[in-house]
Amino acid sequence: MIRSLSIGILVSAAGSFAVGLIYGTEAAVTTFYLVAPVAVIVLAIAHWAARHRSRIGNISRQLAVAIGLVVASILVTVWIGADRMFLSDHDAVVISLMAAVIGLVALRVGQVLHAGIADDVDQIRSGLQRIGEGDRETGLLPVGSDELGEIAADIDAMTIRLAEEEKRRDEAELARRNLVAAVSHDLRTPIASLRLMTEAIADGVATGETRERYLSELRLQVQMLGDLVDDLFELSRIEAGDINWVMGQIDIVPLLTETVDAMRVQGEARGVRVLTEIQGGEVAAKANPEKVQRVLFNLIQNAIRHTPADGSVTVRARQLDGQVEVEVEDSGMGIAEDDAPHVFEPFYRGGLDVSRSSEGSGLGLAVSRAIVEAHGGRIWFESTGSGTVMRFTLRPEVAA
Numbered sequence: 001m002i003r004s005l006s007i008g009i010l011v012s013a014a015g016s017f018a019v020g021l022i023y024g025t026e027a028a029v030t031t032f033y034l035v036a037p038v039a040v041i042v043l044a045i046a047h048w049a050a051r052h053r054s055r056i057g058n059i060s061r062q063l064a065v066a067i068g069l070v071v072a073s074i075l076v077t078v079w080i081g082a083d084r085m086f087l088s089d090h091d092a093v094v095i096s097l098m099a100a101v102i103g104l105v106a107l108r109v110g111q112v113l114h115a116g117i118a119d120d121v122d123q124i125r126s127g128l129q130r131i132g133e134g135d136r137e138t139g140l141l142p143v144g145s146d147e148l149g150e151i152a153a154d155i156d157a158m159t160i161r162l163a164e165e166e167k168r169r170d171e172a173e174l175a176r177r178n179l180v181a182a183v184s185h186d187l188r189t190p191i192a193s194l195r196l197m198t199e200a201i202a203d204g205v206a207t208g209e210t211r212e213r214y215l216s217e218l219r220l221q222v223q224m225l226g227d228l229v230d231d232l233f234e235l236s237r238i239e240a241g242d243i244n245w246v247m248g249q250i251d252i253v254p255l256l257t258e259t260v261d262a263m264r265v266q267g268e269a270r271g272v273r274v275l276t277e278i279q280g281g282e283v284a285a286k287a288n289p290e291k292v293q294r295v296l297f298n299l300i301q302n303a304i305r306h307t308p309a310d311g312s313v314t315v316r317a318r319q320l321d322g323q324v325e326v327e328v329e330d331s332g333m334g335i336a337e338d339d340a341p342h343v344f345e346p347f348y349r350g351g352l353d354v355s356r357s358s359e360g361s362g363l364g365l366a367v368s369r370a371i372v373e374a375h376g377g378r379i380w381f382e383s384t385g386s387g388t389v390m391r392f393t394l395r396p397e398v399a400a
Contacts, residue, residue, distance in 0.1 A: 005043055271309030334383045
């Protein structure tokens with residue numbers, strides 16, 4: 001308010017100075033003492049009206065008050081001038097009528113402008129109501145370069161972000177429900193088997209070779225449950241961003257060779273050859289060796305499971321396009337087209353494994369993807385017509 005009053009006084013002084021240049025100092029001083037009080041009073045009333053807009057009413061009434069103040073200030077200034085003989089009564093009447101007419105015209109102009117503004121405000125209000133009721137359609141709010149248009153654009157942008165967040169939330173909720181259902185299913189079967197076999201052993205029903213077979217099966221089921229819990233824990237930690245791995249420069253070749261040697265026994269038990277093909281010498285990458293080896297174990301084990309007897313699994317590593325690329329190729333049946341989009345989803349088993357009776361926790365590929373992406377790489381697969389090739393990339397060694 002003080003700033004506005006100061007501006008009113010400065011404007012009055014400037015106008016009075018202009019009068020003084022034409023009519024002399026006395027006229028300038030008189031003009032200032034006539035105009036300045038009117039300016040101060042009108043501006044003070046305007047600030048009061050601004051603080052009490054809710055009492056005045058809608059924008060149309062606020063515009064009417066503004067125009068009324070301007071016209072009133074003109075009329076008061078004119079009649080003060082007439083009283084001090086700056087103007088004749090005739091001139092004062094003519095100027096007053098002109099000011100009144102212009103004021104009425106300005107009032108109508110304000111009403112016309114207000115009609116458009118009111119329509120935009122009503123559209124924005126109804127749009128916000130629709131958004132509150134769950135409607136996420138955009139492009140229905142007023143478009144323009146004024147402030148209301150900018151507000152409408154901000155609301156549309158907010159609606160898009162809100163829709164995206166809701167979609168992510170719904171997808172996360174669906175994934176959580178599917179995960180809980182899958183975990184429950186995968187836990188129910190081994191737990192039921194464990195209960196039956198332990199009861200049979202405890203009751204003395206299982207004896208001799210049957211007892212030994214049950215004990216062996218118990219160890220296998222417990223191992224599978226342990227693997228499931230480990231995979232779930234690993235996946236949840238990565239997705240929560242709880243990654244405290246020590247990254248260093250590693251040579252992929254000895255890591256790959258060590259993993260293949262360890263998996264070769266499992267492959268031979270199924271009649272599957274597990275081979276390595278290394279192109280060039282050292283293949284260096286910046287990674288955590290234990291986590292990379294876990295990815296290799298998961299991919300090779302998965303490939304062995306889906307490769308028939310007399311088939312083969314070949315593991316390769318090479319520098320390619322500034323990255324380290326590792327691939328695991330099998331000679332199995334390949335991945336069905338319907339299953340392809342879901343390969344890296346937790347607990348998904350397609351094709352003939354929909355009964356969920358196959359080995360493994362169903363989390364191997366999901367954990368592998370999480371580990372690779374946490375390293376800044378990517379993982380994908382290709383069907384070759386005579387098998388499947390799983391590939392993943394790692395960042396190359398950083399030069400010292």
